Amino acid sequence: MSSFFRILALYSLTAIAAFAATSETEPPFQSGIAAYQNAEYGIAKTQFAAALALNETAAARHNLGLAHIQLGAPAEAVWQLERAQLLEPFNADYRYKLEAVRQELGLFAGSPKWYVLASAALQTKTWVIIATISFWLVLAVFILPRINGAKPSLGIKTLRVISIAALTLSIPSLWINLRLLQTGTIITDQASSLHAAPASAAPESGTARPGERARILDQYNHFYEIETEGQATGWISKDAFRPLAY
């Protein structure tokens, strides 16, 4: 009789374990979609943020941006969409929405130039590898034959052309990519003041509009020194500006 109860207990424990394994809660990304569909944008925002904390995907960034749009925070939405585009540079849908929101904020659409798109063809890390290898290859194909004293063969000459072309292509692309990572956007929904020094009490040197892109020149304590796309330069609080790469 006792063995019967033991077997029964074993089966029960197995069933409970199996049930626990299969009854997983809905992932935050799906919950965010459901909340968005139900027009519960505040919940959708929280869920997409939770999904991003687990794993940053362009879709979650994009969806979080849309939730911010619905909640009336277009400047924050611009940042989220910029970041989504950084994760997926060739997603035309993201680009369209980013341009639409920017125009809604009174900014230029800011379509990327051809060379920016071309430099986004490969990841920054890939460009780094290509640039490094092609640089050392250029040195090798010019120095080693000279050391050897032999006339460079056709293969060496071809390698020279290829490595010089790769270096010529990769250095500007890498520069553009790294420069893009040094940019950010204004995340406040009101125009923010730029200061002549990294202090709130410093005189104003310009104004940055909501959602405006800017390049980081320097940073000090709680301030970034930036140059906006409207050519205004000055120090801005880190509460009002967020870099794309953080």
Next chain:
Amino acid sequence: MQLRNAFLIFALLTTSALIAEIRVSARFEPARVAVGSTSQYIVEIVETDDSKKPAAERITSLPIPSDGGLTLRNGRTSNSQSTRITNGVSEYSSTQQLIIEAVASSTGSFTIPTYIFEYKGGRLQAPAATLTVVERAADAAPTVDELIFLQANVPEQLYVGQTTPITLKLYVSSNVTLRGLNPLERRADGFTVSKLPAESSESVEMVNGSRYRVYSWPLTITPISAGPQDLNFQFTLSAQMPNQQNTRGSPFGGGVFDNFFGRSERFNIYTPPTQIEVLTLPAEGKPESYSGAIGQFNMQVSADSDSTRVEEPIMLSLKLSGSGNFDRIKGPQMPKTRGWRNYKPESTFEPNDSQPLKGMKRFDYVFIPEKAGSLKLPEVKFSYFDPNTEKYVELSAPALITKVAPSDRPAAATARTLEAEPQDSAPTINLTKALSPEERLITLDYRPRKGRHIETDLLSSPFFKGLNSAAFVALTTSAIVIYRRKRLHLNADYVLAHQAKQALKVTVKESQSNDAAVFYRCAQDAIRLAATVRIKRNLRSADFAELEVSFKQSQVADEIITQARALFSEADNQRFSGRTHSADLQRARAQLNTILKAL
């Protein structure tokens, strides 16, 4: 003591209340009017008090007994206060007037009898008032109602929820100059009424032989309660009537200045009292899918693709076009379908610019397949009530078939590929759909893909440093190897020295033997090889005399030469005599080391 004070305060207040006097009067102004003209029925409540300013209590309604031929409308109140001081004695008074417009449709004497109403907790009596209505003279000027009037073409009967367009028309006689128009007011508790458009359309109409400018506004009304419902609209406007123009007495004379200096007057213009019979929708024949649509509609169902992959969404679009209460139409609830996960629809409405009730409403449902196979999307049903035929109409679209391929993503690779569901006779519809810009802007991305990894400080990362270090080492090593190989190929002295150096290493190792014969042979060879490396001439088979000459040429120290000579001599002795001592071997080994170091 406290009780006495309370009593005194109560007595004082009571006395004060008794001192206040309230008088009520009622009258028509004017008391005699022509048929069609408006008189004002005024009930005046005057309170006087010697001690303080009386506070008037606002009266919102009066129990006025009805008189058959008299129409009372548009009640309003007016308050005023005054203070009179006579011989240092103050008297305060407060006057509240309730002004109601009265219109009689026939001649005669109309009396509003005495009635009682409540005021400040007491009962007051309004005295009777009489209005005399006489025939209008043949040459009498037109009344205000004839010069300016408001009309709305409303239907006699509607259903609850049925949205209907109406047109509100303001007729202004060509003799009247309209100066201003205040916002529209309405008495339509049983209806929702659309907002009055800012701009009106203007036209000219002839009514009873008179010319009118007609201002028209399109509106829509929707009944929300059943039964007879009042629907009245009112404008307050200011206008200059024909008899008010200052053709005489103007300091600038007549003519064009009349229009500038004429006196404007405010009027309240009403639509005639209108009542609409609002019916409830019949319960008989109401389909389950009915959700409140009233009108005439067409339905079109499409999917953006007829094939997809597991977990890749497709969009099912339902387009409703026609005429009716689009604002009350909700997207039909899609039933839970095996193999599909769906979300609430997003809706958009594209109204017809010229006809507000016409347009196209679209519902987009996102369906995500959970398994592979040939899956059926749910059948779509939509029903509406047609007020013309007074019957319900149900529209249905057959279930669309979608081919779902297994997911190409690793996470979904384990998804079960179920057998295809049995297909019925539903036809497969191949349609594509483009999203509008607004829809595109708010449409989510349902597919979380692995995006790029964003690294911020790549140039200072260990990866970058390691890559460059490895490249530097590889290049340097290659350069060294190539350089050495080149010298071995081109420089005979280098080759000789290189080979001698290699042989010297082997020989020195062999010289570590304790066998004296082996040691001395190796010692001689080692000195020859060392000399070859130093002098870069082949001295591998040279005797000591030749070596000595070479040593002297290369300025080797005499002491080293002496030691080398001794070692060679000892080696020859050993080789030819076969004698040696272990102590000699140790000394010879030390000598060899000294010579090799010096060379």
